[in-house]
Amino acid sequence: MTLELKTTEYLKRPKSKSQKSSFESCSSVCQNGGQCTGPTTCACATGWSGDMCTIAICTNTCQNGGTCTAPDNCTCATGWTKSTCETAICTNACQNGGQCITPGNCTCVAGWSGATCTITCSSRFLTQISYTVGQNPRIVAAADLNNDNKPDIVTANGFTNGFSVILNAGDGTFLAQATYTTGTYQYSIAIGDFNSDTKPDIVTANDALGNVGVFLNAGSGTFSAQTTYTSGTNPRGVTVGDLNNDNKLDIIVANYGSNNVGVLLNAGSGTFLAQVTYATDSGTWGVTVADLNSDGKLDIISANSETTTISVLINAGSGTFLTRVSYTVGSRPFSVAAADINSDSKVDIVVANTYSNTVGVLLNSGTGTFSAQTTYPTNSYPYSVAIADMNNDTKLDIIECTAVSNDVGVLLNAGSGTFLAQTTYPVVNDATSVVIADFNSDNKPDMVATNFNMNTVSVFIQC
Numbered sequence: 001m002t003l004e005l006k007t008t009e010y011l012k013r014p015k016s017k018s019q020k021s022s023f024e025s026c027s028s029v030c031q032n033g034g035q036c037t038g039p040t041t042c043a044c045a046t047g048w049s050g051d052m053c054t055i056a057i058c059t060n061t062c063q064n065g066g067t068c069t070a071p072d073n074c075t076c077a078t079g080w081t082k083s084t085c086e087t088a089i090c091t092n093a094c095q096n097g098g099q100c101i102t103p104g105n106c107t108c109v110a111g112w113s114g115a116t117c118t119i120t121c122s123s124r125f126l127t128q129i130s131y132t133v134g135q136n137p138r139i140v141a142a143a144d145l146n147n148d149n150k151p152d153i154v155t156a157n158g159f160t161n162g163f164s165v166i167l168n169a170g171d172g173t174f175l176a177q178a179t180y181t182t183g184t185y186q187y188s189i190a191i192g193d194f195n196s197d198t199k200p201d202i203v204t205a206n207d208a209l210g211n212v213g214v215f216l217n218a219g220s221g222t223f224s225a226q227t228t229y230t231s232g233t234n235p236r237g238v239t240v241g242d243l244n245n246d247n248k249l250d251i252i253v254a255n256y257g258s259n260n261v262g263v264l265l266n267a268g269s270g271t272f273l274a275q276v277t278y279a280t281d282s283g284t285w286g287v288t289v290a291d292l293n294s295d296g297k298l299d300i301i302s303a304n305s306e307t308t309t310i311s312v313l314i315n316a317g318s319g320t321f322l323t324r325v326s327y328t329v330g331s332r333p334f335s336v337a338a339a340d341i342n343s344d345s346k347v348d349i350v351v352a353n354t355y356s357n358t359v360g361v362l363l364n365s366g367t368g369t370f371s372a373q374t375t376y377p378t379n380s381y382p383y384s385v386a387i388a389d390m391n392n393d394t395k396l397d398i399i400e401c402t403a404v405s406n407d408v409g410v411l412l413n414a415g416s417g418t419f420l421a422q423t424t425y426p427v428v429n430d431a432t433s434v435v436i437a438d439f440n441s442d443n444k445p446d447m448v449a450t451n452f453n454m455n456t457v458s459v460f461i462q463c
Helices: 002-012 017-024
Strands: 035-038 041-043 067-070 073-075 099-102 105-107 129-132 137-143 152-157 162-166 178-181 186-192 201-206 211-215 217-219 227-230 235-241 250-255 260-264 266-268 276-279 284-290 299-304 309-313 315-317 325-328 333-339 348-353 358-362 364-366 374-377 382-388 397-402 407-411 413-415 423-426 434-437 446-451 456-460
Touching: 137 186, 137 434, 137 446, 137 456, 152 186, 152 201, 152 456, 162 186, 201 235, 201 250, 211 235, 211 250, 250 284, 250 299, 260 284, 260 299, 299 333, 299 348, 309 333, 309 348, 333 382, 348 382, 358 382, 358 397, 382 434, 397 434, 397 446
Parallel strands: 186 235, 235 284, 284 333
Antiparallel strands: 035 041, 067 073, 099 105, 129 456, 137 152, 152 162, 162 178, 186 201, 201 211, 211 227, 235 250, 250 260, 260 276, 284 299, 299 309, 309 325, 333 348, 348 358, 358 374, 382 397, 397 407, 407 423, 434 446, 446 456
C-alpha cells in the first residue's frame, strides 16, 4: 500500500522541463535509423517511410508476388528471382533456346518440345497418345477437376451410359479412367461450378431418358451420384453459363426431338428450376452461349441438324429470351462455337456444316446480327468445331474434327476473320469431338479428340 501511494504521488507531481521533453518528444519509437522530429512524427532515413519508418521503399516495384522488405531489396515469392523478382526459376534448365517464362515451365522455340525443350518435332504436334475411355465416346470436355492447375479430360460415352474422367498426371499424360453412371445413351457433357464451392461439376445430356444429370464434385476430381432434371425429347447438346447475372451457372440443353432449347436456372447450392423452353428450328443439336450484342447478357446459339440453319436467341433479361432469329448455313450443322475472330470486339459464330464438308464463319454485324456465312472446306463429315489461338499470334483459329476422314483440321486465322486452308492431323478413328487446352503447362494449346469406334481419346501435345 505504501508503494502504491508513492507511485501515485510521483505521477501527480509537476514534471520538470527535462522530464517533459523526455516524455513528450516522441509518442512512438522511430525505427530503421529514423529521427524523432515532433510529438508524433519521425524523419525517416533514406529508403524508409511510414509513421515509424517501418515501410521499405523499392525504387523499382517488386514483381510476381515479391515483397519490398528493405530499401531496394525485394524478397521474392517461390519460383522467382533477381532484383525485382522478374525472372522465373526452372529447376531443370531449359535447353535448345527455350526460355523459363514461369516457375518450372520452359517455353520452347519452334521444333522443340518437352518439359525442358529436348524433344524434337517436325510438325505442330507431337505424335498423338491414345487413352482408353468408355464405349463410343461422343463428346469430350476439359477442365481442372481436382484443383491442381492442370486440365483433366471428361468424355460422354454413348453406349456405356456414363462418362469417363481421366486426370492429368502433371506432364500432359493422363491416369487410367474413372467412370460414372448416367442415363441411357448419353450424348453430351459440360463442366461448370454449379454450387460455388470452387470445384467444377458436370452435367450430362441423357438422350433416351429425356433429362440432364448433374454430378457435383465431391473433391479431388471425384463425383457424387447424379441428380436428374427433366429436359425435352432427345437432349443432344448441353452447355452452361450465367444467363441471369446472379453469379450462378445455369444449364442450357438442346432438345433435338422437341425442336427447342431448354433453360434450367440455378436455384442455388447446385440445384435447378424446371426448364423453360424456347423454340428453334428443326433438329436442335449443338448449343453454345455468348454475349452477341455486347449488353452484358449471355445469348444462345443453336445448331439445327435437320435444317440448314443456326438459331440466335437474344437474352431479354433475367434469363429469358426473345424469339429466335435464324441464319442459313450448310447442310446438317451439328456443332457451333462463338468468339471474336476478327478482333473487332464483337462475338462471331463458327459452325460445322457436317454434310457440306465445310465450316461456316458468320461475322457479327453489330447488335447481335450476322452477315451471311463464309465457308472453308474440310475433309469428310466435320462433326465438331472449336475456337482457339493455336499459334500464339493473338488471332483466334478454327479447329474441327471429321468423323469419316478421321482427322483434326486446324485453320489458321489469316487476319480480318479470314482463314487459311486447313492443316490436318490424323486420329485413330471416327473423330466426333475436339477440345483445346494446355495439358502440359507450356503456354501452348494442345488438342484432345474422341475416337468414337475405338473407345479412346487422342491427345496431341503441341511442339
